[in-house]
Amino acid sequence: MQVKVVMIGGSGFIGKHTAKFMSGNDLCVYDLVPPEFESEYVQGNVLDEKRLEKCVDGSDAVIFLASLISVPRSFDTVAEYMNVNACGAASLVEAIKNASKRPKRVILSSSAAVYGEGAYVCDVHGKVYPLPRSQDQLNKGSWEPRCPYCGREVKPLPQAENDELKPLSPYALTKQVQEWLITAMAPRLGYSAVVLRYFNVYGPGQRPDSPYSGVITRFISQAMQGRRLQVFEDGLQTRDYIYADDVGAANARALELEESATINVGTGIRTTVLQLAKLIAGRHGVDVAVGGYRQGDIRHSVASVEVMRTRLGWQPRTALEDGIAATESWMNESAHLKSESTP
Ligand SMILES: NC(=O)c1ccc[n+]([C@@H]2O[C@H](COP(=O)([O-])OP(=O)(O)OC[C@H]3O[C@@H](n4cnc5c(N)ncnc54)[C@H](O)[C@@H]3O)[C@@H](O)[C@H]2O)c1
Ligand SMILES: [Zn+2]
16 A cells, blocks of 8 residues: 655665665655655655654654764763754654644654663673773773672673663764654554664664764775774674665565554674675775773674564565665765766
8 A cells, every 4th residue: 555654864875775665655865855766755854843743744654763873972962962863853843743643553663772781691690780981990901891790700691672771972862862752652642662772773874074974885985095994992892783775675564464563674683793804895895903901892782583473474585785786886886976076
């Protein structure tokens, strides 16, 4: 059935990949900048409640993607992050409240960042939530998180939707606020709220030269320049890398959910940063170096994918090697285009 979908913040990286899965729908993008794909488009700021109301009025579903997305930047411009991300979600709620025909579904792009370091297992204390690692601990090269009660090293658990949320950055806190607002207002305003917590998204269209970019595009870009890849800590920290097309497909799938739900969107596969670096370095014949650390980084993150499988009835398709190859082709092509357009 054709449905009218408004994608707020749809001109960005994930919007572009989501649009590929919207061909049967009547799509409208609301964003500060126009999309690079064919779509109805309304230019507007997410904070402009009136304009947003006009756009969402009469739609069937809203996919909410508009956010500022850099964790490090969010520490420097806290008020701006709170304003755009948290007030942006509030503005959407107001727009829906005032619309004469309200959408029946809101899909929110949240983030694994809401979990912070997440839950671990201590041999003595069972499931625990370690504190962020101290500078002293990191200086000693003692990388694994420790039990907050007895100080023993603990083992990571997959991050599950009903875990406690421990956001560690202003960005992560704004995603938690978005989740809370969109979910709590759902029964009052008569829509179902589908909160999707994306893990580490990568793929074509993610700019390698911006502070917002993920580690995969950064590594590929460095390897393409023949540079050595620098991996922090001992390289054995883990992440869950999910290809952008798979995230787009998950957004499309969420349009079919009738009831509210909070769902991780990840692969459930742990990859060490060292494995990732070696995979990319091997394709270009460059070296990998290990060492140093960044205060505030978490040690381990992988999605529990049970809820995704059962509620969404879906799982990602793209193997990391294939996703990296596709991202590399795109970066080669765009480097080629750039050099052609430079006189
Ligand atoms: N990329 C990732 O790895 C990742 C991971 C987890 C969650 N997310 C979430 O996914 C969503 C989309 O991320 P992305 O990677 O596509 O980011 P992006 O920066 O490429 O896209 C965001 C879009 O929002 C628009 N936007 C920003 N401020 C706006 C405003 N005030 N009014 C209207 N539009 C505005 C931008 O113009 C841009 O087109 C974000 O909510 C982000 O928090 C992304
Ligand atoms: Zn313990």
